[in-house]
Each structure stands twice: as C-alpha cells, then as structure tokens.
Amino acid sequence: MDFSLREDSPHYGTNGHPVKSKLRFIDLFCGIGGFRIAFERVGCECVFSCDWDKYSQITYEANFGEKPHSDIHSVADTDIPKHDILCAGFPCQPFSIAGVSKKLSLGRKHGFEDEKQGNLFFSIAEILNYHQPSAFVLENVKNLLGHDKGRTFDVIHRTLTKALGYTVYHKIIDAQSVVPQHRERIFLVGFKPWCHFEFPHFPTEGPKLSSILERAVPEKYTLSDHLWRYLQAYAAKHQAAGNGFGFGLFSGGDVARTLSARYYKDGSEILIAQGGRKNPRRLTPRECCKLMGFPADFRIPVSDTQAYRQFGNSVAVPVVERVAKSVIQALQMRGKEDMYIGESMPLFNLAHKRSKKAGGMTHEPHPA
Secondary structure, X not given: OOOOOXXXXXXXXXXXXXXXXXXXXXXXXXXXXXXXXXXXHOOOEEEXXXXXOHHHHHHHHHHHOXXXXXXXXXXXXXXXXXXXXXXXXXXXXXXXXXXXXXXXXXXXXXXXXXOOOOOHHHHHHXXXXXHXXXXXXXXXXXXXXXXXXXXXXXXXXXXHHHHOOOEEEEEEXXXXXXXXXXXXXXXXXXXXXXXXXXXXXXXXXXXXXXHOOOOOOOHHHEOOHHHHHHHHHHHHHHHHOOOOXXXXXXXXXXXXXXXXXXXXXXXXXXXXXXXXXXXOEXXXXXXXXXXXXXXXXXXXXXXXXXXXHHHHHOOOHHHHHHHHHHHHHHHHHHOOHHHHOOOOOOHHHXXXXXXXXXXXXXXXXXXX
C-alpha cells in the first residue's frame, strides 16, 4: 500500500472553528444514508457519497436528491472532494459472526481475505492518506474487535495510527438506549492532529417497541400457519440440543433483538405477538425504519425485501448523531485548548491525564 501521497488537512482558525461555514464530510458505503442524516442534523455538509448496491442507491436518491457514486474502486482519490470528516460504515459481513459462519460453511474466505468486501478498509485508508481529513468515524459489527483472534482489528488500528498518524478512540455502543433494539456496534473515531475526545453519554433506560409499532398492520405480515409451525419446531429442536437458536417473540413492552439484513427471509429474530390464537407477525418496513431511528418522513421506494435488507444493514441514526455531535465539539475545542495550558502544565502532560479519563482511547495521544 502506497502512503506517499499527501494533502494538507483543512485549515482551522485560532478559535478552533473551521474557516468554512460548515464542516464537510463524505459518506462512504453510505447504504441508505444513516450517517448522512446524523451528520446533517449536527450542521455538517455532505460533499460525496458512494455505495455499490443499486437498490440502496434508489432509496438514497429518493431521500437526498442525488445518486451515490457506485463502486469506490472506480473513483479516483483526486475526484473525491476535500472534506473535514470521513464517515464509513464499511461492510461488516466479512467480520460478523453470522457472516463468518456462513462463509466457512460455503468454503469461502472471510475477513481481509474476502475478495469483494474484505479489502474495502484499505480503500478508506488510501482516501485518508490522500485527503488527510481532520477526523473520521468508522462503524462495524462488534465482532470486528475479536475477529481472527484480534489480528484483524490490530491491522486496522496499526494502519490508522502508525501508518496514517491518527489518534484513534474506539468503543462498542449498544443502541438500546436510543432505539428499542439491542444493536451492539463498534465505533472508531480518529483525529489528526490529536485532540481530546470522549464518546457521548447514553441514557440507562431507552424506548420500548410500543414506541415504533403501528396499530393497523396489513394481514400479509402475519406468519402463515406453515411458517409458524416450522419456526416453533426449529426452536424446539435446538433447545433440546442445548443450543440458543430460535425465534424471538416480543410485545410492546420489550426491547427487540438486532435487526439483520436477513430479516426478509422469515422475520424470526423479531416477531411481534398479536394475542389470542393469532400467529405472530413480522415488523413492517416502516416499523423497521423507526426501529433504526430514521425520520418518520423517510421515503421507502423499494420492495419489502429490499427495505428489510437496507434497514438491517444500516446504522442506528440516533447513535451516530450523538457520536457526530461529540466529534464536532472535539474539533471546535481543539484550537481553544492552548488557552488553558500554562508553562507548568505542558500539552503532553495534559493529554496524558485526559487519556486516563477517555475510556475508549486505544492510542497514546500525539504530543502535539
């Protein structure tokens, strides 16, 4: 990998605010725009987006008025606009528990050895190297941390810190405090040059499924007798074998399991009880939209199957919004920190003390 090309990072004034009126970000592997909604809510401007999936492009264009670029490999680094923040929820299937299991069962490679998706992180690294944005926010499944006995994460971390010179903070965040589902994802936030950053605080108690469930749901979302019998038999078989596999049945007072891209197949991970002798039902695409924290007026121009895939692959918007707000605050405070540093407390010492407070930090602060 060639890290020889360099471009100056965006200029910040002495008050810590960017010279431009808005911080500019790029939306890589954008899916249906969860990152974009979050960063625009905190006042940033999207200047570039890309995603190879044609159905995700349809949904993205319907909501943002522009079609994302396709395969990132087909876009030259020089054609990507200058930006302050790089955002990327890079494909998680090569690293997720389910994705690894499926690939192994099919005799296919996973992780970085996945020819199609595993090397996309290095596309991110090359863009970071060329454009030198002041910050980045990356998101992936929590299994990224332990994939291949930790070696995958070590390669990612060393590339971002040793090769590219960023200070990196990481944390696994469960979205259940802001949306009614358990959804653990790892976030990696990086800065160059160094600045103090703390992940946002999330409330202890979050919303329940009743906050997103619709009252009038078409009958087509109720499971057929055949499918319901199959799911019950499948769960009973695995329960007898001591396994934890099976459907998840929930009511309005519960917090759901993680919504996955495979939800369109049988809906088994999140089934809604309907009372009486009526079979449970799937969530509707609109309920999935709400479950992921997308706005009520978000357009869904694709089939149910594609909508389930898209929301299952997306980020929880309220989580990203809180992280985005903390990133912006850190960038704005960067230029102000010298004001609080006297001769008796050099910047390196102050940074070292702060690093003990920042529970998510995984890289020693740059001595500035």
